[in-house]
Structure formats: structure tokens, C-alpha cells
Amino acid sequence: MDWEPWLRKWSAEWITTAEPGELDPAVTRDRWLGFAAATEDEVIAAETRLGVRLPPSYRQFLLCTNGWRDAGGFVYRMRDTTTVGWLRDLEPFWEEWEDLDEQGPDGNHFTRGLLLSEETDAGILFLDPGDVDGSGEWAAYSLFSWRAEPPTRFPSFTALMEDLYAEFHQMRKPAGETRDAWDAEVERARVAALAGDVDAAGEVLERAEDFGRERATVLRAQLLLLSRRWYEAGSLLGRLLHPSFLPAGFLADPLFTEELLPYLFDDHLRGARQGRMSVLRGAMIGERPVIMALVAENEPRFSRPGEGFTYGNEEFDRPVRDARAAHPDDPDALWTAVRAALPHWRPRTPDHIAPVALLADPVLAAAITPERGRELLTTPRLP
Structure with a gap:
């Protein structure tokens, strides 16, 4: 994913569909749903704190924008390098959604998941470091309690973001x-x-x-x-x-x-x-x-x-x-x-x-x- 041009397009489309007063003034000013890019040192500091190297697509995303607003229709804010953390520490109550029969020796999706979302409509986005493909990408998941269904799995952070982008189009139908x-x-x-x-x-x-x-x-x-x-x-x-x-x-x-x-x-x-x-x-x-x-x-x-x-x-x-x-x-x-x-x-x-x-x-x-x-x-x- 070449993040910046795609995210710029997403930002421009979102702005055209926004209601008066819905947008953060910074978004209106910069025409950008993201934030300043994280530095390499900030990403390394997050990795040191977490004890893992982040998967390639998410790492490159942070180097483009350190966080994100309005991902899809129900995620209002995503975490940045200082707030991303383990799901078990930040929102442990989500573990109740996991089938205990699926528990492996290294835990399950929730006990080992890396929480990406910060403000949502009763849901979470997270990455699973226990489910890694040949290119080093971690499986990504979305879960919203009101959908009353299991977490939706995506092969990578990129695929998760592409799904959220499609959801935005489905709900707001921007021209372009x-x-x-x-x-x-x-x-x-x-x-x-x-x-x-x-x-x-x-x-x-x-x-x-x-x-x-x-x-x-x-x-x-x-x-x-x-x-x-x-x-x-x-x-x-x-x-x-x-x-x-x-x-x-x-x-x-x-x-x-x-x-x-x-x-x-x-x-x-x-x-x-x-x-x-x-x-x-x-x-x-x-x-x-x-x-x-x-x-x-x-x-x-x-x-x-x-x-x-x-x-x-x-x-x-x-x-x-x-x-x-x-x-x-x-x-x-x-x-x-x-x-x-x-x-x-x-x-x-x-x-x-x-x-x-x-x-x-x-x-x-x-x-x-x-x-x-x-x-x-x-x-x-x-x-």
C-alpha cells in the first residue's frame, strides 16, 4: 500500500460528505483525517515498549500518519505510537468473546491482541501477533458487540483498512x-x-x-x-x-x-x-x-x-x-x-x-x- 495518496483520497471524500460541525477544525484546515507522520524513532520506541516489531503494513501506516480519525462508520479514533497497546491491558473485558475451546498455548486472539482502536461505537480493531503470514503481516480483526457475530478476520492491517474504506463508501456514498x-x-x-x-x-x-x-x-x-x-x-x-x-x-x-x-x-x-x-x-x-x-x-x-x-x-x-x-x-x-x-x-x-x-x-x-x-x-x- 502506498499509504499517503490513498489516505488523501479517503480524507477528501470524507470531507465532502461531512455534516456542518462534524469535522475537527484540523481536518478542515489540512484536509487530512490523519495526523503528522510518526518518526522512525517514535515507531522504534513503541516497538521497544511492546517488545515486538510491528508488522510491515501497520509500521508504514504509522510512518505516514501517527493515528487516524473516522475509519469506516464506527471507529472514530485510532491509536498512535504512544497509545497503541495490548488488548489484555487496555480493554480486557473483550476476552469474553473468545471461545475458550480455541485457547492455544500462547493464548487467544484477545489475550495476545494488539489494540489499534481508541474511540469506537462499542467495538475494537486489533492485530494478532500469533497469526503471521510469510511476509510478516499479522492477521487483523474487527469486532462490534451490536453485530452479535464473531470477530471478522483480515489477512493484514492493509486489508482491514480497505474494508473500513469500503464501509465508509457503503454508508456515505461519496462522489468521486x-x-x-x-x-x-x-x-x-x-x-x-x-x-x-x-x-x-x-x-x-x-x-x-x-x-x-x-x-x-x-x-x-x-x-x-x-x-x-x-x-x-x-x-x-x-x-x-x-x-x-x-x-x-x-x-x-x-x-x-x-x-x-x-x-x-x-x-x-x-x-x-x-x-x-x-x-x-x-x-x-x-x-x-x-x-x-x-x-x-x-x-x-x-x-x-x-x-x-x-x-x-x-x-x-x-x-x-x-x-x-x-x-x-x-x-x-x-x-x-x-x-x-x-x-x-x-x-x-x-x-x-x-x-x-x-x-x-x-x-x-x-x-x-x-x-x-x-x-x-x-x-x-x-x-
């Missing part, structure tokens, strides 16, 4: 070259997905989601649905419908009204029979008049499977519908018809990359196994 670069990557991933390169597209979209790119979530949800990864897809659809995330115009987009909404209604009916909370039911909790009106308006359309919506454009819909009428009890025949019709499928909108409406019909959904869903996704679908 980072946002624009990820939007370009999302567009390339969309084209790749339509060309059948689903694995490469999925990896890019997942990382773009880390940076808060909503379009990536819209696209990736479709890939997960056709892959029959229901839980992950449901999590993304629930996020898309949450008021704090809902993309502008999404509820009126044909991708939602004609593809995703029919699927969500079918999932809602199945959820009612199985006694579980559906994505649609979750989206209607609280004051959500727009969602509730949309559900009430469309419920008559989707009351019977295969009716009230089309499976896609007419050239694709017609042979699929004919096959369903002719072979309602023959999944293999239905799958053969779907596969034969796929070259005629066309997206309804620019962000439509997969025939999700097929999954809104239980008869057709049963014919699309995970393997067949992958075959659909890996078959080029470009016009």
Missing part, C-alpha cells in the same frame, strides 16, 4: 473517482453476466456491493435466484426493499413489477404455509404505505401460478407457456422447452440479466434445479 470506477465495474459485470461469465460477474458485483453500489445488488440478486441460493437472494431482496436502501424508481421498474414481484408473491404464499417470514411480509412491517399499496394492487394478478404475469418477452414467453400447458407434470420436458426458448429471451430493462419470472411459477421452478439454473446463467443471453 472511487464511486465512478465501481459503477464502471458494475456495468462490465452486467455485460459479462449476459455473456454467460456468471462467476466473474458475481465476484465483481459482490465487491461492488461492499462499496454501496445499489445497482450491483439488483444484478446480483438475479444471479443468486437462478442459482437457487434462496437465503442469500432473499437477504438482498429484503435490503432492496428497505426504506434506507430502496433505489429510486425501483418499485415501478418492470424488472421489479414483472419479474421480482411475482417471485416475491409466490415466496410469500409459501412462507405463509411454512410459518416463516417472507421477504414481502418483512417489507410491509412498519409504516410502508407504498409497499402495502403495491401488494394490495397486485395480489389479484398473482393469485394463481402462471397467471397475471409473463415469463418474459413474447418470443420467450409463448413457447414456455405452451410447454407448461402441455407438460405440467413433466419437469424434464419443461426444462427442454425453457432451454430451447432461451436464445429468444431478451431483458425487459437494462438491469434485467436473468429470466427470474420462471421462478414465480412453482411448476416451472421445480423444473429448474441448481444445475439447470447455472446452465441458464452460463448460456450467453446477449442480443
Whole structure:
């Protein structure tokens, strides 16, 4: 990591998103979330006090800035060479989070961890000197009590900081070259997905989601649905419908009204029979008049499977519908018809990359196994 230019960019982006009075005057003056660089003597003094040589990426970070403000959304201040210290000495109560069965001869993450964070929202950042790679980097961890999950491991301090930077983008969505670069990557991933390169597209979209790119979530949800990864897809659809995330115009987009909404209604009916909370039911909790009106308006359309919506454009819909009428009890025949019709499928909108409406019909959904869903996704679908 070439720390200074990257941290300068981070600082500039943060400043553009700050509320009046939120920034330290020094940050406003210097346009820098960091502090003066530590000297080599200051780093050596810290290492002597701690009894270890610090890992390369963290050491170079300190030689760029001796501490840091506002790392991500929940770390307000990081320690410097005079305050960095062992977690067991500074905040020993975090050891309760460690599974004692994982205790090794040299302790665990917490008893040997080096605490990096100073002011946070009920969390910590720390390095583990007992987990070192071939280049001398220590594993890094973040943990926040309100997340109610184990510490998140990163291979190095650099990787931890990159994750915190992505979190900042996800929460504040600053304009600039980072946002624009990820939007370009999302567009390339969309084209790749339509060309059948689903694995490469999925990896890019997942990382773009880390940076808060909503379009990536819209696209990736479709890939997960056709892959029959229901839980992950449901999590993304629930996020898309949450008021704090809902993309502008999404509820009126044909991708939602004609593809995703029919699927969500079918999932809602199945959820009612199985006694579980559906994505649609979750989206209607609280004051959500727009969602509730949309559900009430469309419920008559989707009351019977295969009716009230089309499976896609007419050239694709017609042979699929004919096959369903002719072979309602023959999944293999239905799958053969779907596969034969796929070259005629066309997206309804620019962000439509997969025939999700097929999954809104239980008869057709049963014919699309995970393997067949992958075959659909890996078959080029470009016009």
C-alpha cells in the first residue's frame, strides 16, 4: 500500500460528505483525517515498549500518519505510537468473546491482541501477533458487540483498512473517482453476466456491493435466484426493499413489477404455509404505505401460478407457456422447452440479466434445479 495518496483520497471524500460541525477544525484546515507522520524513532520506541516489531503494513501506516480519525462508520479514533497497546491491558473485558475451546498455548486472539482502536461505537480493531503470514503481516480483526457475530478476520492491517474504506463508501456514498470506477465495474459485470461469465460477474458485483453500489445488488440478486441460493437472494431482496436502501424508481421498474414481484408473491404464499417470514411480509412491517399499496394492487394478478404475469418477452414467453400447458407434470420436458426458448429471451430493462419470472411459477421452478439454473446463467443471453 502506498499509504499517503490513498489516505488523501479517503480524507477528501470524507470531507465532502461531512455534516456542518462534524469535522475537527484540523481536518478542515489540512484536509487530512490523519495526523503528522510518526518518526522512525517514535515507531522504534513503541516497538521497544511492546517488545515486538510491528508488522510491515501497520509500521508504514504509522510512518505516514501517527493515528487516524473516522475509519469506516464506527471507529472514530485510532491509536498512535504512544497509545497503541495490548488488548489484555487496555480493554480486557473483550476476552469474553473468545471461545475458550480455541485457547492455544500462547493464548487467544484477545489475550495476545494488539489494540489499534481508541474511540469506537462499542467495538475494537486489533492485530494478532500469533497469526503471521510469510511476509510478516499479522492477521487483523474487527469486532462490534451490536453485530452479535464473531470477530471478522483480515489477512493484514492493509486489508482491514480497505474494508473500513469500503464501509465508509457503503454508508456515505461519496462522489468521486472511487464511486465512478465501481459503477464502471458494475456495468462490465452486467455485460459479462449476459455473456454467460456468471462467476466473474458475481465476484465483481459482490465487491461492488461492499462499496454501496445499489445497482450491483439488483444484478446480483438475479444471479443468486437462478442459482437457487434462496437465503442469500432473499437477504438482498429484503435490503432492496428497505426504506434506507430502496433505489429510486425501483418499485415501478418492470424488472421489479414483472419479474421480482411475482417471485416475491409466490415466496410469500409459501412462507405463509411454512410459518416463516417472507421477504414481502418483512417489507410491509412498519409504516410502508407504498409497499402495502403495491401488494394490495397486485395480489389479484398473482393469485394463481402462471397467471397475471409473463415469463418474459413474447418470443420467450409463448413457447414456455405452451410447454407448461402441455407438460405440467413433466419437469424434464419443461426444462427442454425453457432451454430451447432461451436464445429468444431478451431483458425487459437494462438491469434485467436473468429470466427470474420462471421462478414465480412453482411448476416451472421445480423444473429448474441448481444445475439447470447455472446452465441458464452460463448460456450467453446477449442480443
